[in-house]
Amino acid sequence: GAVVSQHPSWVICKSGTSVKIECRSLDFQATTMFWYRQFPKQSLMLMATSNEGSKATYEQGVEKDKFLINHASLTLSTLTVTSAHPEDSSFYICSAKEREASDTQYFGPGTRLTVL
Amino acid sequence: KQEVTQIPAALSVPEGENLVLNCSFTDSAIYNLQWFRQDPGKGLTSLLLIQSSQREQTSGRLNASLDKSSGRSTLYIAASQPGDSATYLCAVRGGSYIPTFGRGTSLIVHP
Numbered sequence A: 001g002a003v004v005s006q007h008p009s010w011v012i013c014k015s016g017t018s019v020k021i022e023c024r025s026l027d028f029q030a031t032t033m034f035w036y037r038q039f040p041k042q043s044l045m046l047m048a049t050s051n052e053g054s055k056a057t058y059e060q061g062v063e064k065d066k067f068l069i070n071h072a073s074l075t076l077s078t079l080t081v082t083s084a085h086p087e088d089s090s091f092y093i094c095s096a097k098e099r100e101a102s103d104t105q106y107f108g109p110g111t112r113l114t115v116l
Numbered sequence B: 001k002q003e004v005t006q007i008p009a010a011l012s013v014p015e016g017e018n019l020v021l022n023c024s025f026t027d028s029a030i031y032n033l034q035w036f037r038q039d040p041g042k043g044l045t046s047l048l049l050i051q052s053s054q055r056e057q058t059s060g061r062l063n064a065s066l067d068k069s070s071g072r073s074t075l076y077i078a079a080s081q082p083g084d085s086a087t088y089l090c091a092v093r094g095g096s097y098i099p100t101f102g103r104g105t106s107l108i109v110h111p
Helices: none
Strands: A004-007 A010-013 A019-025 A032-038 A045-051 A067-073 A076-081 A090-097 A105-107 A111-115 B004-007 B010-014 B019-025 B032-038 B044-051 B056-059 B062-067 B072-077 B086-093 B099-101 B105-110
Touching: A004 A090, A010 A019, A019 A032, A019 A090, A019 A111, A032 A067, A032 A076, A045 A067, A076 A090, A105 B044, B004 B086, B010 B019, B019 B032, B019 B086, B019 B105, B032 B062, B032 B072, B044 B056, B044 B062, B044 B072, B072 B086
Parallel strands: A010 A111, B010 B105
Antiparallel strands: A004 A019, A019 A076, A032 A045, A032 A090, A067 A076, A090 A105, A090 A111, B004 B019, B019 B072, B032 B044, B032 B086, B056 B062, B062 B072, B086 B099, B086 B105
């Protein structure tokens, strides 16, 4: 099946720094990628939808200037958490959809972000 | 707005038991429903996908059913094993490609 990778798998940073998380589709071209965050014992909450070559669509309550998303190619989307604070500590998961008609999203393994 | 509830939130059972995990959703106008497994600190692994026109799907010891009219799905795990220990998430997709997830059921199967 299709594989989605994320890098890094975990990161610890100081408050105020920026962190970039990569999401790659390894064996297919992803026209659309999704970014989720998950707090402990909570469900996945969609943050934004990323379409290749266009601006991301953010969900209500998600600050687009804080969570910068770039989907520059059909196999790579990046999420940059700018000026990270401890409350941004969470598990970030991306998923990718191969084409418009596809039912299936393929999920990455997630990135654990800890902001000190 | 679709809301997805999973019951129970946590479950601990001895090895060999048959289990039923429940998922309910508020808007029955769904496109499909999917069950995932999530191991601690890991991403999601898709287990079963049920289209809105289907009643159930089976894969090995897993069976998922869907009753759209009542807004319910169940995941049945037969002859549970310690390796089944994980969090099981239910996700419901409506007209958009974006699924709504439940909070999951945390399952522990002890030897």
